[in-house]
Amino acid sequence: MAPSHYVGLLALVAGCLLPSGVLALWPIPSTLETGMAALKVSPAFYFDVQVKGAPVDLYEAVAQAQYYLANDKLGRLVVGRGANDTTALASAKTLSKLTLSLTSWATAEPIAAEAVKPLGTRSEEYALTIPADGSAATLMANSTLGLYRGLTTFNQLFYYYGGVTYTLLAPIAITDTPAYPFRGLALDTARNYYPVSDIVRTLDAMSWVKINTFHWHITDSQSFPLEVAQYPGLAINGAYSPQEVYTASDVQYIVQYAAARGIDVMMEIDTPGHTSIIAATYPDYVACFDETPWAHYANEPPAGQLRFALPEVVNFTTSLLTGVAKNLPSSYFSTGGDELNTNCYANDYPTQLQLNSTGMTLNGALDTFTQVTHAALIAEGKTPVVWEEMVLNWNLTLANETIVMVWISSADAAAVAARGFRIIHAPSNYFYLDCGAGGWVGGYPAGNSWCDPFKTWSEAYTFNPLANLTQAQYGLVLGGEQLLWSEQSAPQNLDPIVWPRAASSAEIFWSGKQPTGAPLNVTEALPRLHDVRYRMVQRGLKPIPLQPHWCALRPDACDLTA
Amino acid sequence: MAPSHYVGLLALVAGCLLPSGVLALWPIPSTLETGMAALKVSPAFYFDVQVKGAPVDLYEAVAQAQYYLANDKLGRLVVGRGANDTTALASAKTLSKLTLSLTSWATAEPIAAEAVKPLGTRSEEYALTIPADGSAATLMANSTLGLYRGLTTFNQLFYYYGGVTYTLLAPIAITDTPAYPFRGLALDTARNYYPVSDIVRTLDAMSWVKINTFHWHITDSQSFPLEVAQYPGLAINGAYSPQEVYTASDVQYIVQYAAARGIDVMMEIDTPGHTSIIAATYPDYVACFDETPWAHYANEPPAGQLRFALPEVVNFTTSLLTGVAKNLPSSYFSTGGDELNTNCYANDYPTQLQLNSTGMTLNGALDTFTQVTHAALIAEGKTPVVWEEMVLNWNLTLANETIVMVWISSADAAAVAARGFRIIHAPSNYFYLDCGAGGWVGGYPAGNSWCDPFKTWSEAYTFNPLANLTQAQYGLVLGGEQLLWSEQSAPQNLDPIVWPRAASSAEIFWSGKQPTGAPLNVTEALPRLHDVRYRMVQRGLKPIPLQPHWCALRPDACDLTA
Incomplete structure (x- = not known):
């Protein structure tokens, strides 16, 4: 699903093209395509599990993802925390569901069973697409473990301001697989x-x-x-x-x-x-x-x-x-x-x-x-x-x-x-x-x-x-x-x-670092890691701040060379 | 009350005579005399405020001290956490009250008023005595601020095991005043x-x-x-x-x-x-x-x-x-x-x-x-x-x-x-x-x-x-x-x-360090600082551990030279 030769592209994307402070995935996926449309999450949003014989722990993972989606309430790490997004949101479409499914040749085992298979035999890869037009988002994987990874990514895509949960980067297409097991x-x-x-x-x-x-x-x-x-x-x-x-x-x-x-x-x-x-x-x-x-x-x-x-x-x-x-x-x-x-x-x-x-x-x-x-x-x-x-x-x-x-x-x-x-x-x-x-x-x-x-x-x-x-x-x-x-x-x-x-x-x-990829870049990574930290705070963890909050709201402004 | 020439004695006491892991005052008082008798705190123990015109914040401080005395429930930092103290406690006398009073020439102002006086005009000194025979303990000071400091010391004297709050070092006599304002x-x-x-x-x-x-x-x-x-x-x-x-x-x-x-x-x-x-x-x-x-x-x-x-x-x-x-x-x-x-x-x-x-x-x-x-x-x-x-x-x-x-x-x-x-x-x-x-x-x-x-x-x-x-x-x-x-x-x-x-x-x-005193000694201090830390944990704070718990229970066993 995510051929490893895409990893070189990843480094390019990560280093140059991601809009700073907007999309804060961590770890950054193997391939990533984004648009520039705002997209709201419907209050009636639900996860549609189209997995035959879906295990209980997949349903539990979905319930957890639903909880995070509703309760993270993370404001974007920019001055105003999203106050300037209201114009874009006024005309935004609404996302009503994410459909989860396995590839046709896969069988549904519990996440817990997949997670403890020997290294090299687990499948953590997944593909996630989120259209901009409000039609259903889709998450597909070879295993429930892959679906779990995809749900984790999905939760990182959304911000909150004034009662609305949203992204500004629809449509989004991600294929993802780890570099190391x-x-x-x-x-x-x-x-x-x-x-x-x-x-x-x-x-x-x-x-x-x-x-x-x-x-x-x-x-x-x-x-x-x-x-x-x-x-x-x-x-x-x-x-x-x-x-x-x-x-x-x-x-x-x-x-x-x-x-x-x-x-x-x-x-x-x-x-x-x-x-x-x-x-x-x-x-x-x-x-x-x-x-x-x-x-x-x-x-x-x-x-x-x-x-x-x-x-x-x-x-x-x-x-x-x-x-x-x-x-x-x-x-x-x-x-x-x-x-x-x-x-x-x-x-x-x-x-x-x-x-x-x-x-x-x-x-x-x-x-x-x-x-x-x-x-x-x-x-x-x-x-x-x-x-x-x-x-x-x-x-x-x-x-x-x-x-x-x-x-x-x-x-x-x-x-x-x-x-x-x-x-x-x-x-x-x-x-x-x-x-x-x-x-x-x-x-x-x-x-x-x-x-x-x-x-x-x-x-x-x-x-x-x-x-x-x-x-x-x-x-x-x-x-x-x-x-x-x-x-x-x-x-x-x-x-x-x-x-x-x-x-x-x-x-x-x-x-990364894959042999063919460019090195990961600390300057590019910092705004995304701030995002990780602030989302952790929203979920009740106690991570340290990496910088003054002033810096967290202004990507790159506190770089040594800024 | 605590002449400054006692400070030289303090350093001697701190460096040589304190039973490690038993008495854990912090900061160590100017003068300190202890015995070797166990003394239990009565379930009916109370603070007897014999202060004419005692301010509200003194009563609040007393209530706080009462709360800590009842709820610190700190086990001694020794292997067994006090399990070996039961023999000594079987024959111990019971302490029923601490009497607080001001020196005859003092007037009772609120602690809050004393605490904000200019440096050099505040009186933080106090004298605390705890007899071994179960008769009333006494705390005397020139000011409510001094009484407050004495209450703080009083709370550090007691440990808990098996439903009993106690000290092993009665009688105790302390006079205390800060080296620096x-x-x-x-x-x-x-x-x-x-x-x-x-x-x-x-x-x-x-x-x-x-x-x-x-x-x-x-x-x-x-x-x-x-x-x-x-x-x-x-x-x-x-x-x-x-x-x-x-x-x-x-x-x-x-x-x-x-x-x-x-x-x-x-x-x-x-x-x-x-x-x-x-x-x-x-x-x-x-x-x-x-x-x-x-x-x-x-x-x-x-x-x-x-x-x-x-x-x-x-x-x-x-x-x-x-x-x-x-x-x-x-x-x-x-x-x-x-x-x-x-x-x-x-x-x-x-x-x-x-x-x-x-x-x-x-x-x-x-x-x-x-x-x-x-x-x-x-x-x-x-x-x-x-x-x-x-x-x-x-x-x-x-x-x-x-x-x-x-x-x-x-x-x-x-x-x-x-x-x-x-x-x-x-x-x-x-x-x-x-x-x-x-x-x-x-x-x-x-x-x-x-x-x-x-x-x-x-x-x-x-x-x-x-x-x-x-x-x-x-x-x-x-x-x-x-x-x-x-x-x-x-x-x-x-x-x-x-x-x-x-x-x-x-x-x-x-x-310290006073000109005439010996330097404070990190080896002597460590067990007492462990005590500070563990008592803070009991009170809901989140201080770091200074060492593995194994070391905290065995004073000096983890010193470089041990």
Whole structure:
């Protein structure tokens, strides 16, 4: 429907032709044609679902779209907020319905089922047309997931002034498909806990910019807030409090809520590092637990890592990971693997005894641990996902299908690609939402954030997914994600630290950068991102303002060169 | 009541003797003696106001204290949150009342009247004793304002577990008085607007840490949200919308709400720079309005500054400033004076014509403008407050009583002191809450915050009010303030960007640094600041977490050296 060679055209459209401050789609679609006619939404407007066997979650999505259409009430971001549009609206036609349908060869599955299919097998593309003459608008897709994406776009087209919901750019024709299959947001719920309500609010916001993966870093050294049926002690002893636990039903609710919004939940139980709190339940499984000085044994307090050389720890971890993963619909599960500290094992008697008695090296033991745990996940139908150190710092035998998250530096993507693994871009130097807030360890007032400076939306937006890769390696890039590590975050600042910044990668990986396209342009993007932010405010989120309101109402007036 | 030579003792107490994580007063009082007995608050506990002619706002303050005592329900920040205290509580006595009284020579005025007296004439000191045997606690002060400060301290003493509100440190004896008379928080409500509800919530939080001045930077080049009776057009044309205006009654409400909480409102109408939006109403009064490139004419878009050389502009500004100031109870009014851009006037025909016809220099015209406007404020009983450039960058004749806010760098305090002016410390390199969020001007993705890095609470906490001053100049330091400039802030991130960080200066200027005292210590302070933050959460504010919750429950365990 949207051939990829249109993407070059997109860049042209995005850079040069869009009327600033009028049409504010995000992410910008693959192809877009607009007119100059005003078109009002009828008070009797309805969504006409012409989908045979339409699933319940499609009807729910339609009801949500109807709600946003009626309640966004977003004034255009121009001086007067639409007061000058009344003349154009006086003679405007009225749009009475949007007809949703699937292509003839498609069958209607639930959005939630489509959203969790393996990457590369989901269809997110759609075609949306809105005539200027008041005749029915149409939305067509190959899947209910595509229809969902199209509804999201449809909601971004309309503004409100004086009781009228309208667009000024009819007729509109859009065909759209993502450039990359993986567009994520990662949240650490272990350093500080987030109630379910914060997570579902975040999932809503993710869906508004077509992010399709929630990378849930659910546990870490500081707390283990996940209820695990086989190992109930982990949460009983490892959660911050009984109220700060994600129960099995919480997880099921979140996964279902996400899937109905086109979002796959990729959970991570980080191992063998970042596991100190497991010692509260299984002290024999954890080396260097709470050893001091912590900085010798870990990047963060408290110290403590799984004794991965011990067979009983391999068995425990395998059972833990598969026990959790098998209840999740996603094809992906992250086993972590970052920041493993070797000092922790140097004087650890059980580890050294095991290594000495078997003649294994620490690397060899880690290889066994990884192979066993990963094989078990693969047997459950899960693709293992790991942090880059598993490839670059250790000599391990990983399954070819393993996906590698590049985080230390964007420059490391080339080395991972050279090893032939598929890549998720999660570079701290572009995408870490927590950077720049200063050091948080105690007794160190001069301490800056290790990944200073703050990553502005615009800096993140300049990320090039294909940098330093050969053309033959381009296919290894699955996409990328922005990430919030929660040492200094909690529900109190979740919205403002994430939004609207996390929309940057959402557009990078939906709309480009394709090899043949021009780079996305921060100057063109800013007015549209203001629009994203103000619409989020209308929907009850708490995103930061990117500029003074004066600037938001005057596209480009606050550019450095203006 | 609290002789200043006790302050040396305070530093000793704060640094060495306080039981970590148990007593979490902020700011730490001048003198403090504690025991080791548990003491429960009776369900029938009441405040016994033994103040002849007690004003209504004292009763309101007591009702608020009663509310916090009943509803804070803050668990101690230790593992178990107080579960281990039940043994001690089993044999604890019960506290039934706190008796409030004034010293015999004092007369009861409203808190709101005491709070707006000139600096140096307010009495904020108090003495609080809480016996361990269940007999009445007593709070005594020279003024209702002192009683208010004592109530604030009283509320910080108690924790909650299992239905019981208690302290573990009875008996408690506190005498307390601030080291510096001015402890402020500045908020810019012009770059982005804050509803009244956000301001009053902020005033509440300020009162919890004994901040006594709200520096309200109410207008700027981007918007003029202040209703001025004589010049209604300023808000009609200059506010972002009719809903984003502080009406006269809004201002009155905020001023009264603040004063009843011991907070003086020092308003600022920044002149002659930072006034572009006045051109929307009085185009003849503004030079270089919206000229491009804006960066040539102003530090921020839009360009535009008052034509201060014109007699009609001097008259207008004088009338504007005095018209606003005279309706405010504060003795202080800031006329601004920062970042005046001379390029703006170089080709401004009306300005140059006036200078040529009178033979005045630009500096001379500014001197006239400043003298006339300040003299009128002084005639209204107001002390003018200015930014440092008025002293350091221009050759102006300022009244000796003028107060100078040092903002560009903390190092500039010495030069201001050398000129003999009183100082408010507002240094960007310690106290700007907006720093570190990256550049916000458009089209400049590599742009960092001009005042990088982010100012952590601990960096701010290392500020030394007396650095580089001679002993003879110490008396010039009135205090200081942390500041939020709102280019990237709005109601959505107000709480998390301000709190708990703004508590840092609140303690610096209440509790030290006195010449004879040891420096305040970030390691000692951190557990107490966690406490401030968690108590704020209990009261509905949204402050950021300073560390993982794991660290907050384990004082010092996350120090770099632990």
